[in-house]
Each structure stands twice: as C-alpha cells, then as structure tokens.
Amino acid sequence: MRLYAVVAAGGFRRYATYRVATAAGVFTNTVFGFILAYTYIALWDERPQLGGYDQSEALTYVWLGQALLMACAMMGGGFEDELIERIRTGDIAIDLYRPADLQLWWLAGDLGRAAFHLLGRGIVPMVLGALAFDLALPASPWIWAAFLLSVALGVVVSFAVRFLVSLSAFWLMDGAGVMQMCWLAGLFFSGMLLPLSLFPGLLGEVARALPWSSLLQVPADVFLGKHTGWGLLQVYAFQGGWALALLAAGRMLQSVATRRVVVQGG
Amino acid sequence: MADALRAYGLIVAMWVRSTMAYRASFAMTTLGNFAATAFDFVAILLMFSHVDALGGYSLPEIAFLYGTTSTAFGLADLVMGSMDRLGRRVRDGTLDTLLVRPVAVLAQVAADRFALRRLGRVTQGLMVLAYALWTLDVEWTAAKAAMVPMMLLCGGAIFASVFVAGGAFQFFAQDAAEVQSSFTYGGNTLLQYPPSIFAKDLVRGVTFVVPLAFVNWMPSLYVLGREDPLGLPGWFALLPPVVAAGCLGLAGLAWRVGLRSYRSTGS
Numbered sequence: 001m002r003l004y005a006v007v008a009a010g011g012f013r014r015y016a017t018y019r020v021a022t023a024a025g026v027f028t029n030t031v032f033g034f035i036l037a038y039t040y041i042a043l044w045d046e047r048p049q050l051g052g053y054d055q056s057e058a059l060t061y062v063w064l065g066q067a068l069l070m071a072c073a074m075m076g077g078g079f080e081d082e083l084i085e086r087i088r089t090g091d092i093a094i095d096l097y098r099p100a101d102l103q104l105w106w107l108a109g110d111l112g113r114a115a116f117h118l119l120g121r122g123i124v125p126m127v128l129g130a131l132a133f134d135l136a137l138p139a140s141p142w143i144w145a146a147f148l149l150s151v152a153l154g155v156v157v158s159f160a161v162r163f164l165v166s167l168s169a170f171w172l173m174d175g176a177g178v179m180q181m182c183w184l185a186g187l188f189f190s191g192m193l194l195p196l197s198l199f200p201g202l203l204g205e206v207a208r209a210l211p212w213s214s215l216l217q218v219p220a221d222v223f224l225g226k227h228t229g230w231g232l233l234q235v236y237a238f239q240g241g242w243a244l245a246l247l248a249a250g251r252m253l254q255s256v257a258t259r260r261v262v263v264q265g266g
Numbered sequence: 267m268a269d270a271l272r273a274y275g276l277i278v279a280m281w282v283r284s285t286m287a288y289r290a291s292f293a294m295t296t297l298g299n300f301a302a303t304a305f306d307f308v309a310i311l312l313m314f315s316h317v318d319a320l321g322g323y324s325l326p327e328i329a330f331l332y333g334t335t336s337t338a339f340g341l342a343d344l345v346m347g348s349m350d351r352l353g354r355r356v357r358d359g360t361l362d363t364l365l366v367r368p369v370a371v372l373a374q375v376a377a378d379r380f381a382l383r384r385l386g387r388v389t390q391g392l393m394v395l396a397y398a399l400w401t402l403d404v405e406w407t408a409a410k411a412a413m414v415p416m417m418l419l420c421g422g423a424i425f426a427s428v429f430v431a432g433g434a435f436q437f438f439a440q441d442a443a444e445v446q447s448s449f450t451y452g453g454n455t456l457l458q459y460p461p462s463i464f465a466k467d468l469v470r471g472v473t474f475v476v477p478l479a480f481v482n483w484m485p486s487l488y489v490l491g492r493e494d495p496l497g498l499p500g501w502f503a504l505l506p507p508v509v510a511a512g513c514l515g516l517a518g519l520a521w522r523v524g525l526r527s528y529r530s531t532g533s
Contacts, residue, residue, distance in 0.1 A: 200312070
C-alpha cells in the first residue's frame, strides 16, 4: 500500500514539474471555455431548459468539462503512450519481474496525475468561468464532496479503459490506431461535445449507459445536484460497477498477455 | 526562398514515403483524423436537432462558416502543423542539428514529421463546405463566388502565420505549445460559429488584434448578406488578401527575432 502511495505521489510530482506547460494549458482551457460558453448561451437562448438544464446549469457544465478534461483524460493523455512503448520495446518484461502489481502500479501513477490535473488545470478555469458567467455552484459542502467522489470514480473508469486499450499493444505492436479510436470514443461519449441528455433517442440512451458517461456527464450531474439520496447511490454504483468490470477485464487480459511475453536474453 | 521551398518539398516527400511504408496505419490515422474533426460538426448537427437557428443563423449558413474555416485551417495545418514540435526541439537541443544544415530553419521545422494524414481534416472541411454550397439560399454573383476560394487561400495563410508566430513564441516559452493551440484550434472552433453569438469585445479582439475574423467572418458576412455586429463598412470583406500578407510579414519577423535569440541547451 505504501509503495502505491509513493507511486501516486510520484505521478503527481512528475506533472507538477512542468509549470509553464500547466499555465499554458490553463490558458487554453479558459479560451475554449469562453468559446463554448457563448455557443451554449446561443443554444439555451433559443431553447431554455434544453436537456433539463437552465442556462446557468448549462454554462456550469461547460466549465466543468474544461476543468475535468485533463483529470479524466477524456481525450487521452497520461500513461498509455509510455505503457505501449514499454510493451513494444520489451521493457515490460522488467516491469513484470518487479515485486509490484502491473495494473495497480500504473493506476497509482495515473491517480497522482489526475489529482495534479484537477488542481493545476481544473481550479483556475473554473474560477475564471465563475467570474465571467453566472454559474450554478452548489452551496452545500456535501455536494462538493459527493462530486469529488464521483470524479475519483470517473478517473478510475478512465484509467481502466486506457489500460485495456494499451494492453492491445501485446498483439498489435503499434498502439496508435486503437489509442485514437479510444480517445475519439472518450470525446464523443463522455458528454464533452454536448451533454448526453441532448443526444437524440436511442443514441442518447446508449451513450448514457456506456462507461465514458462516468467521465463527465455523471460527475457534472452530481455537481448540479441532479442526483441526491438513492439516486446518488445509484450513479455511484453505475460508475463503480464499470470501474470494477473494466479493471477485472484488464486483469484477465493482462494475465493472457504476460504469457505471450518472450524474454530475450544473452 | 526558392531553395527553402525546394528543401521543404524534399523533406515532405521523405516523410510521405516513410508513412506510406505502413499503409494500414496511414489509412487508420487519416480516417481517425477525419472522424475527430467531423465530431465538431456532429455536435452542431445535434444542436440543430433541437433548434432551427443559432444566433439567427440557419444550419446551411453555419455549415458555410464551418466549411470555410475548417478547410482553411486544415490547409495551414497540413503545411505548417508541425510548428508546435519546435518547443520540444528547443528543450532537448535537437534544434542545433537543423541550424548547421545549409537550409532555411523555418522550412525544416515546418516540414518536420510532415503528416499526410492531416488531409483527413481538409477533406472533412471541404465536404461540409460542399454541403453548405448545395443547401445555401444565396443569390450567387461572380464577386460572391470568387470570395470562396479567396477565403480558403487567405484564411490558410492567416492560420499559417499564427502557426509561425506560435513557433517563434516557443523559442522563449519552450513548453507552452498549448498557448499556440488556443489561437489555432481555438480560433478554428470560434470561427465555426456566427459572430453574432459572441460578446462584442471578443469579436473586436479577433478582428483587430489577432485578425482571425478575416479568415471567414468578414467575407462570409458579405456572401450571406448579413449585418456586421460591429457595424464595420462593407469593404472589410475584401481585406483578407491584405491582412494575410501583413500577417505573413509579421510572423516572418517574429520568427527571425525568435531564432536570433535562440541559445542552445546546456547544463
């Protein structure tokens, strides 16, 4: 346990090192936040209460999307390139001999990364958004806590998906294609383009049932107070269920994959 | 200048050959590029499944704005899209290798890892533009028709100069490639929507400070017969060539200043 805490702290510090890059990222998130906010205002001016949100809730949704984009790695980013590279070059064999679990090791590092991005790239755009627009910020500290738990679960789901996809490199060697499919799915089904409640009919139902809705749609709805009491437990069960199922699938694939590893030596 | 273009062409040809060695991977990433940019338009279509107009603009009109900026941006990205790798080269010192070659550094940096898969973006932009031209309810005149290719070329040049200026900025900022993205990708996203939905100060900013409005907003207002939210005179629609030339000049100047200030990495 102590080991994984150290790995997580390492993940945090690794990203905290690049301060100029973080500042540049905050700038970008803020610019995109403003552009999207104006398009949402135009949309909600035409149709107030669209998708069950009033205008200030919709604007809050925009800024939450910018704040969580990096933390929940909705467009990829994080460990997957590195893990794929280690699989391709064979360095993965060294990782497998370490007295640490492969999946937990990378999860710990990714949690550290997500924690940094939530603080480093989440707070400032959110504050700037709140200054420029009328946002629906929750008054109760309990909702903030419930939101953070939902974000944490979202990060684990995001990790589990990306870990699964990275393992495909054991078979494909070049992970670029699947990785791209993965982040496209993340972009589309997380609710980053538009809230999933605006997706029509069956597409909307499918999108809400897929794991990616845990990355933005669910945490945003918790933040906006759309889930309370039993409903809150239900969405936690939804996120936790996907997290467990995907982690288990990753573990199974990992054990199949590691049997394929051929250690060359001299 | 001719030497630089020739060198650019050679480096580009080399990268194209190298990516064509893995045809399946090329096909997949080009398709991915196409799909990724198409999502922006899917989002707009989803919006229009709920409303008939956005900021007073209909779907064909927004498709026109979208198609012109995406194609212009796609062209600039195809030609100059590697500029954001400059920061990495400054950090790890590999820029030095480019400096000792007897070829313009800008040509080498711009052609570095040239990615033909970026045609995916251009294709997507052209398809939306074709849809817009097909469905638009506009009385076409020769002047209006001439506006469309002019927008693509001058818009591409304006975006290309933003890429170059961003590259020049990397000499100082080193790992701030994302600031560049907010002007390039951010600018592209902004121009996909009508100016009427944005705050006036923002529109003023992209007209007079970073003149992105000349990529498509100004000429489009003329083509679509729309009022300018800033109330600027109609001849502004004819300015893109002038603005593009000015931008390229300034970006070239910024590049020189950046390159002169470059000090290699050391410990």
